[in-house]
Amino acid sequence: MSTSTYIYIFGESETRIWGLTGRERLQRMLKAKKQITLTEDVEKIPISAAVLFLNANFLFDARVLSALLAIDKKIALYSNENCPAAIRTDGNQASRLLRNLNNNKSQNYKFVLLTTPRIGLKDLKIDVQQNLKKKDPPYLLPISEANRRLLEKELFSGSYKGVTDLVTKWLWPVPAFWATHYCVRRGWQPNHVTYLSVVFAVLAGVAFWFGLFGIGLLMGWLMTFLDTVDGKLARVTVTSSRLGDVLDHGLDIIHPPLWYLAWGVGLAGTSIPLASLDMLMWLMLLGYIGGRLCEGAFQLWLAPFDMFIWHKLDSFNRLITARRNPNLILLSYGWLTDQPDFGLLLVVLWHLISTAILIWRLIIGWRTKQKEGSLKSWLQDIDPARDRKIWAVKIFTRPPINLRKPYPLLSR
Template identity: 70%
Template sequence: MQKTTYILIIGGNRTTIWGLDGHERLERMIQSIKNVKLTEKTDDIPDNAPLLILNAHYLFDSRVLTALIALKDPMVLYSHDNQPAAVRTFGGQASHLLGVLVKPKNQRPEHILSGLPRYTLSELNIDFQQNLKKKDPPYILPITEDNRKRLEKELFSGSYKGVTDLVTKWLWPLPAFWCTHLCVRKGWKPNHVTLLSAVLALLAGIAFWYGFFAIGLIMGWMMTFLDTVDGKLARVTVTSSKFGDVLDHGLDIIHPPLWYLAWGIGLAGTLTPIGNLDLLIWLMFFGYIGGRLCEGAFQLWLAPFDMFIWRKADSFNRLITARRNPNLILLTYGWIIERPDVGLLLVVAWHLLSTAILLGRLIAGWRIWRQQGKLRSWLQDIDPARDRNILAVKIFTRAPIDPKRLQPAKF
């Protein structure tokens, strides 16, 4: 049975990153981690209990916290500017080490810390992020007012999926950044944004049903934009909730095929009604569900990661595969050329083609799995800094921030 790790936060300043200072951010991040207990007093920590001391002058990657908690032996994690950002020890040493860590560097008896193994980020062995389909280098970055704008951009960029559709990757980031800032200033929560996007999804479907395609497309695009904002707002402010996660992902899965169904029904009252609508809708649902089943089967049976990060070609396919945003482009095209029926036909055809491609990739993965017994994601074999000359690395990963360009933390 894993022991409870006690966590003590020290230091910090008034600089806020996305509305949170370093201490508040660490507290929120710790709440989602199992087998930890946040404490403010060393007297509350049993002598033999694992203790992690975190320096709130630094912005921590959540993966770094998870790795530090998973360690079993005492150590000191140093930042790029040679400052102790985290110390892992036992409760019996808490008071002794705390007296050292709270002192300015020029007054700190370094020989006491030198008795502990010295770690850097490279020694924590942190892998790619399956949930965000990307590989970004882990970080601990100094929080100062001079660094605030860079750190906010870094956190926001880090909240994006590396492998996603072309609209989310290239069209939404800049407006989503400013909209997320607006939400933080106004105190709006991610669930507020998700609920608004749900309302827009419903209204867009109603507009499509009655043939008001232009109004429906406007609300549909607004919904997809807010669907980007709510996730980014949750991640940069560390305010994710189970309700919001279920609502967001449930909405993403349910509403797209209902939009296409409503679009088809709406065509009946236009100058371009479509024949064999029942057959087209059944084909659309077949393609939509089939594609999802291929993705699920790949991750359930063949690999512990998403199909779209298996090979570079799969990641490029994710940019345009038959998901909501690429299909919304097709519907918009049909409306622009005044042939909404063509828009629906393109959506159905694209679903079937995309599902055929995914089925082919599932079969290819199964064959390799049978031969080798294990699949690897291409993200596991690249370095985002070293391999910037590779096109896929440029598109699907971010160049790591250079800590040396940041103002050092002020204690």
């Protein structure tokens, strides 16, 4: 008996969402799945094999695909349309099912109701998105040229982390949306954007080193913007590579303390050099590394989720904690007020304060686990649609998309 799930994609929509048809998007999304076999000939599917029919006329949430692959019984998944978006069956019924699909040009697939239990999104087990630190309603949306723009906005908004810093959350979304569109039109890959961000990161460090703080800040802000664009481009086009992932995450970890060190060296060549620069840099490194270690220790020893989605307090703390973007605000303030030395002092101080807060949260987490046995993210207890009146829910989650109403560009 085969352990692989056979996937057959049907549907003829040629509408491109972020440059991809529904069929192309499904094929890319399925590449990362294990124990599946894409097929174009249902006659070759073993009789005992599990089979999943996917309708390319729908835009699938990746979590919906994962849930469908985990189901071990026959079902037909519907959205609000009259046709099924997915049908789970077996090899024995696959050929008959395909003939029925082909003979129903009107998309009135009533035979499914007679032979297969009908379910909706609410029947699938979908939880918090740990990698994006959020809990958004899953989607399964019909693709058409009429709603193409809305679907592109939904995919883009969905590619954002729910819990992140205030710059990424509120300043970058609109320009990043148009920059991502430009990249898609030009055929640029996420790695192309990542390479450019590496160049800007190096240029920013060099400018800081030589005391050219204004130019360095411009390069730094461009780098942070591109750091947002490459991730969004990768997610909306379902494009990723091992090299790109290493470059992106490696750069995020390595370059911030090097920038602060370069800023300090740059101050030495001005009329306002900092006294005890060595001590300040050691304190900065202590705060930077300490904060990262606290985050890692929390997820390694205390909970299977990120530290910043434990309590609402932690999520609000992530908006301003001592990461690159909030620190760039402090450096920019120092430069704009002609106090670059004060800007660096603020960065060092903020590192130490933020790390102290994370240590406190780590201790509280350890005590809570000892007392209660396990920790739970606040996102697990909320419903993004039902709990919209809660301030944290409004800020860190998005409501379900409604194709019948105007859709704000980047509501989260």
